[in-house]
Amino acid sequence: MKKIIKYTGSVLLVAVVAYNSVYFKKLDEVKAGATSFDAAKYAEKFWTEKLTPHVAKAIEIGQLLTLLQTDKNKAFADHAHALGIGNVKYFLVKGSGIVKSVEENQVMVKIESEREKPEVAIATEYVFGNAVRDASGEIDINAFTNSMDFNNVSGELNKIIREKVIPPFRSKVKTGDKVTFSGAIELNKEHLSTRSIEIIPIDLKIVNE
Amino acid sequence: MNLQTYRANLIRFQSLIALFILCLALSILSDKFLTVSNAWNVMRQISVNICISTGMTLIVLTAGIDLSVGSVLALCGAITAGLLRNGIEVPSGNLYIGFTLLGAVIAGILTGSFLGAFNGWAITKFKVPPFVATLAMLTIARGLTMLWTQGFPISGLGDTFLYFGTGWLLGIPVPVWISGIIVLIAVLITNKTRLGRYIYAIGGNESASKLSGINVNRVKIIVYTIAGALAAIGGILVTSRLDSAQPNAGTSYELDSIAAVVIGGTSLSGGRGSILGTVQGAIIIGVLNNGLVLLNVSPFWQQVVKGFVILLAVIIDKSNSKND
Numbered sequence: 001m002k003k004i005i006k007y008t009g010s011v012l013l014v015a016v017v018a019y020n021s022v023y024f025k026k027l028d029e030v031k032a033g034a035t036s037f038d039a040a041k042y043a044e045k046f047w048t049e050k051l052t053p054h055v056a057k058a059i060e061i062g063q064l065l066t067l068l069q070t071d072k073n074k075a076f077a078d079h080a081h082a083l084g085i086g087n088v089k090y091f092l093v094k095g096s097g098i099v100k101s102v103e104e105n106q107v108m109v110k111i112e113s114e115r116e117k118p119e120v121a122i123a124t125e126y127v128f129g130n131a132v133r134d135a136s137g138e139i140d141i142n143a144f145t146n147s148m149d150f151n152n153v154s155g156e157l158n159k160i161i162r163e164k165v166i167p168p169f170r171s172k173v174k175t176g177d178k179v180t181f182s183g184a185i186e187l188n189k190e191h192l193s194t195r196s197i198e199i200i201p202i203d204l205k206i207v208n209e
Numbered sequence: 210m211n212l213q214t215y216r217a218n219l220i221r222f223q224s225l226i227a228l229f230i231l232c233l234a235l236s237i238l239s240d241k242f243l244t245v246s247n248a249w250n251v252m253r254q255i256s257v258n259i260c261i262s263t264g265m266t267l268i269v270l271t272a273g274i275d276l277s278v279g280s281v282l283a284l285c286g287a288i289t290a291g292l293l294r295n296g297i298e299v300p301s302g303n304l305y306i307g308f309t310l311l312g313a314v315i316a317g318i319l320t321g322s323f324l325g326a327f328n329g330w331a332i333t334k335f336k337v338p339p340f341v342a343t344l345a346m347l348t349i350a351r352g353l354t355m356l357w358t359q360g361f362p363i364s365g366l367g368d369t370f371l372y373f374g375t376g377w378l379l380g381i382p383v384p385v386w387i388s389g390i391i392v393l394i395a396v397l398i399t400n401k402t403r404l405g406r407y408i409y410a411i412g413g414n415e416s417a418s419k420l421s422g423i424n425v426n427r428v429k430i431i432v433y434t435i436a437g438a439l440a441a442i443g444g445i446l447v448t449s450r451l452d453s454a455q456p457n458a459g460t461s462y463e464l465d466s467i468a469a470v471v472i473g474g475t476s477l478s479g480g481r482g483s484i485l486g487t488v489q490g491a492i493i494i495g496v497l498n499n500g501l502v503l504l505n506v507s508p509f510w511q512q513v514v515k516g517f518v519i520l521l522a523v524i525i526d527k528s529n530s531k532n533d
Contacts, residue, residue: 021312027298030305145294145365147453 043156061095081137090135094182135184169204224489235500255495256384264436272479273339279459280350286444289317290454325437329430374449412479
């Protein structure tokens with residue numbers, strides 16, 4: 001009798017647990033309800049609705065470089081963004097300057113600054129990484145269900161830069177041109193070096209009077 | 210107190226003494242160490258190691274070893290996350306099997322139990338040395354994790370699932386509750402049940418245990434199964450804490466686990482040791498990790514220091530065994 005109660009109890013327990021553990025649906029109904037993530041569409045929307053408006057509020061690169069020399073912590077606290085922990089942070093910057101040289105992979109620009117006039121490199125060939133995606137601080141990782149989708153957004157943003165931002169600029173720019181630019185840069189807070197800053201461009205214009 | 214009693218007490222409390230000295234030194238060297246938030250931080254971090262080290266202790270007490278806990282942890286975390294997020298699709302039957310949180314967690318734990326049981330079966334049925342059998346499982350489970358995840362993390366698991374790894378209950382982090390309950394059950398098993406006595410007996414003298422009628426193979430399979438289940442719980446905690454099942458999660462966790470067991474005074478030759486000793490060992494490893502980070506020691510040096518601490522613990526263990 002005891003055994004019967006024991007076995008019946010066990011079976012009931014398993015049944016209750018199983019009933020609360022799984023559910024069944026028709027696969028075609030589930031698939032019809034699911035929407036797949038379109039990274040290109042998302043990147044396009046992010047570019048026009050969030051990134052481009054945010055660029056107007058970006059810090060002048062000369063001002064940032066000065067601030068980095070005088071108060072590094074404030075510069076990072078006020079202007080840097082990053083999604084993960086660590087020393088590498090991204091800044092959204094803008095500025096203007098004179099083209100010093102047009103090289104195979106980059107355009108060297110001497111920026112207009114109140115104090116010194118450092119040179120920066122605008123990347124025109126190798127546009128990779130997450131700098132543009134992360135620099136604005138306007139993207140929320142929690143809105144993505146997996147990191148593959150999230151990383152694909154970076155890929156699509158970089159594609160926009162490679163296909164739409166760089167070609168019209170690259171085809172016309174020459175040494176001595178005055179240019180305005182905005183873009184994203186990457187700096188390491190712990191091992192800070194401002195000697196070879198590379199800008200991943202978001203907007204590039206030749207503004208010779 | 211004669212010299213022998215003094216020595217016995219010293220051996221008995223060696224882990225606690227080491228922990229006290231470590232905490233004292235770190236309190237002097239870093240003003241951030243002795244704070245309530247850091248203490249909870251350490252406890253939260255070691256919860257996973259306590260889970261897997263509890264299972265490892267049971268295995269080491271039988272004079273075995275399990276090198277697969279890290280990989281099993283990763284696979285079970287990934288299976289839980291995968292089922293919770295994607296369910297199972299059966300295209301031939303136009304069927305979608307969805308899993309609730311309870312279902313996904315149970316599936317993860319059952320997977321760990323099955324892999325543990327498989328380890329035990331291989332060790333007892335084919336007399337494969339535990340080192341080799343579990344080394345094979347280390348590779349198998351890691352490969353299965355890669356297959357299941359396709360090498361990508363599985364994220365976005367929901368707030369309720371996150372509660373396991375990041376929540377608080379009555380002012381204490383949930384992972385600490387979970388590891389505490391596991392420790393409590395394991396202490397009861399080892400001290401108050403027949404299974405516990407069998408585990409010690411097998412580790413002390415396997416042949417004598419067989420001759421006295423203990424079903425050694427059955428006990429070993431049970432022990433490896435429990436260790437697999439605990440590794441799975443560790444995997445669920447890690448996945449929940451990160452809100453993501455990482456394909457490379459749990460890499461080298463087996464080393465931290467073995468270190469906690471050995472530092473806690475459990476003999477690698479079996480038959481001697483305790484769950485509470487392992488908890489102390491896990492706390493020492495956790496405090497050591499935390500202290501080295503607070504002192505800004507390079508991660509490469511951290512590995513060197515940890516290696517020497519483990520070596521020291523094994524040397525002390527050998528010395529104690531010899532004197533016994």
